[in-house]
Amino acid sequence: MNYQESREYIDKITREIPSVLGLDHMRELMKRLGNPQDDLKYVHIAGTNGKGSVIAFLYSVLSGAGYHIGRYVSPTLYSYRGRMEVSGSRISREDFAAYITQVSDVIAAMTKDGYPHPTAFEIETAVAFLFFKKENCDLVLLEVGMGGNLDATNIIKNTLLAVLVSISMDHMSFLGNTLAQIAEKKAGIIKDGCRVVTARQKPEAMQVIERISREHGAKCTIADASEAEVLKESCLGQTIRYRGEEYEIPLAGVYQKENAVVALNALKVLDELGFSTAAEQKKEGLRTVNWNGRFTVICKKPLFVVDGAHNPAAADMMAASIEHYFKGKRIIYIMGVFADKDYRSVIQKTVHFADRILTIQTPDNIRALPAGELAKTVSEYNPNVQAMDTIKDAVEEAFSLAGEQDVIIAFGSLSFIGEMTDIVENL
Missing domain, CATH: 3.90.190.20 (Mur ligase, C-terminal domain)
Incomplete structure (x- = not known):
């Protein structure tokens, strides 16, 4: 396939194959592709609102510090290929078409063997893993599509850090009718022995996250936005003070203070895990972050x-x-x-x-x-x-x-x- 044909293929799958939650199809697909996701390390981000902003902060800081960082997000506003990036460069049209061709050939064999056809999101996620492995990323920032435990992205094993942004009622027909049920699904990205950073959640969600963290032996850090102070602000951006340091953020919206605090706590944990960034690199990364479409x-x-x-x-x-x-x-x-x-x-x-x-x-x-x-x-x-x-x-x-x-x-x-x-x- 060329790029246009590969996009038409994805659009056709989007129309014809409904979204499902579950990892069985994804496991079979990735096994036949050689499980490229197993050769990478991850920061996995779930929650209701703020995932993209937190990833944008982390991506800006870590890439600016010289790490080779992969980023997988959806949806994207200005470029379809922007959902798969490495250190500021989107996946090329040629690479995307080549990976889609590879994945579609595997899917043809899967369906011939009686397996259900993967969804568009599962296919895109598989392409992202192939791309990030080829690029030999130091770390991949991976956004959950829906929920957490049964999301296609949760096939990964090497989660260094699980990040949970603000959790609220969303996708109830898939995830549950109470905040605790939804939090249970989203906290399903927590793996044995990984680290966890969470925004301060409502009590019923917080209890679930802390329990699941304990069950997996995962140290949990609570990022409390009330500890940050807004020094100046306008609809064009804001400056906050957090733990004695000032950070300029070119993103408006009263919620961006919380997202920045979550990101800063995630960066502190990553410092401990070997992905260190200096104080000035953190400030510069937040100051130059680019994340359009959020106020x-x-x-x-x-x-x-x-x-x-x-x-x-x-x-x-x-x-x-x-x-x-x-x-x-x-x-x-x-x-x-x-x-x-x-x-x-x-x-x-x-x-x-x-x-x-x-x-x-x-x-x-x-x-x-x-x-x-x-x-x-x-x-x-x-x-x-x-x-x-x-x-x-x-x-x-x-x-x-x-x-x-x-x-x-x-x-x-x-x-x-x-x-x-x-x-x-x-x-």
């Missing part, structure tokens, strides 16, 4: 913010940031969500800030909720809503409605934010 300003007049508030916990965080930065401002929303998310809760937590709401449907995604259906639900809470035909139409309408002092906020699914950013930059 990110993409235009200043009028102010245009994009944010991946796609579940109730993320909606709480976005609402807190709106209160913090834009109290009293006239706000226009552009909103698009996936049908399988708890979008009604997202609506309830956010719509009261908006003067006008424009709904869109995320293009080319079978999970996307139609704009009309979303507008109908929004209208139950705020009547000033209008369904738009395209993202471009929504952006143009938002700019026509907004004065220079107003704020446009686009949020919901992360999958449309890259396209929206391109549209805004080219207007």
